[in-house]
Amino acid sequence: MTNQHSVTFRPDGRTVSVRPGTTLLEASRRAGVTIRTRCGGVAGCLMCKVHVSEDQSERLQPPTPAETRKLGSSMLSEGARLSCQARTKGNVTVTVPEDPLKAAIRRRLAEQQEDDEDWLK
Secondary structure (H helix, E strand, O other): OOOOEEEEEEOOOEEEEEOOOOEHHHHHHHHOOOOOOOOOOOOOOOOOEEEOOHHHHHHEOOOOHHHHHHHHHHHHHOOEEEOOOOEEOOOEEEEOOOOHHHHHHHHHHHHHHHHHHHHHO
C-alpha cells in the first residue's frame, strides 16, 4: 500500500501528493487552490462543495454522516462532495466550481467587450 495519494484539481490542473485520509480541503490548500469556506471545515456551510466524477468516487472515503446530512442523497449521487469532509483513499481528480464573484466579473467583462466591439462597428 502506498503512503501517498495524488489529488488533481480542475480546472487549475494543479496536483499535490498527500497522505491517505487527507481531506480535499487540506489538499487544496497545499496545492495553492482556493476553495471557499465559511464554517472552518465542519460541514456547516456548503461553500466548499466540489465535484467528483462517478469513476473517481471510489477513490474517496464514503461520505461522513455530517456530509450526508448537509448534501443529501441527491447531490451526493450527482458527484457533489464537501471538500472539508471528503478524504482520500486513492489518486483522485476533483473539479472546483468557479467562485461566484469571479464568475460575475468574468461575465460582466465579456459583456463590456461585446459592447465595445459593437460600438466600433
